[in-house]
Amino acid sequence: MLVIGIDGATWKVINPNLRSLPTFESLKKEADCSTIVLNQKPWSPSVWCSMFSGKTPEEHGHRDFVENGRIVKREDIPVQFIWDLLHVHGISVAVLNVPFVIPPYSFNVRFEPVAHGLPIEEHELLEEIQAVTSKALEILENDKPELLIVVYTALDRLSHLHWGEPILVDYYKKIDAALGKLLSYDEEFIIISDHGFCAYDEAPIRTLPKRTPKGEIKGDHHPEAILITKNISCVIKQPEDVFYCLKEKFLG
């Protein structure tokens, strides 16, 4: 089974560009596509943490990449993630580049995140998509785990500074091509984003400053995330449901 996370992916970009996104276009026809409206703040560290721990932000307590001037690490978060739980029960699970912390977290996989999981420059964005895809394909080809969880961060990083620009659609196309490759390995999958995106001035919840040392922030996080599933029987209404969905699937 595959769980593919796409940080910051939104239907706002996918739907108007379906003709140049063939994988998404076919998923719209063949898979179950919906929108998750987050109950929690659309903020990557806490949403990814909820998704794979089954806990709300109030329960897991993980709010930011940096707390009190210190970069938060996995061991600072006192939860058992789905991969911890499945692993102790003998389920083979591989986890690649999950950005609830920086650098993003991998489990049972040796992977060095591109630009520490914060690709900003164009060559880094490209490199991340290539490196994550290549590693995921290697895992699917050789290790064949019962569950692979893999996350791309590039669209989120790009949306902060380039929302509304044609370059963003170009990178959706690259993610679309990567999805096509990964999905050829499994007919049972969840594709999910941690939040959506929108023009900065249209954000219903302000999560980012207007200006940063890198320039103007053009997009802000939006509480509507994407969800695409195929051959998944459980109902996913919030990120934490993914944990229970995987638990039910593998442990009953």
Add this chain to the structure above:
Amino acid sequence: MEGKASRTINIPESLYQKIKEQIKGTEFSSVEDYVIFVLEEILKEEDELETSLSPEEEELVKERLKGLGYL
């Protein structure tokens, strides 16, 4: 534990009881799950040390987080 070959290891009763108390209300459904999790985390430490950030890399990460508006 299911689905995996396993061995039995004895631990002191007092330690067992202490862990049993500690995991109440957590995701860990048994003392065994918790012990396996902790041991694996310790054994992973070597790998994690290799991937941990140097002070210069930490500064770079913070700079990028600021650039994106996360910090």
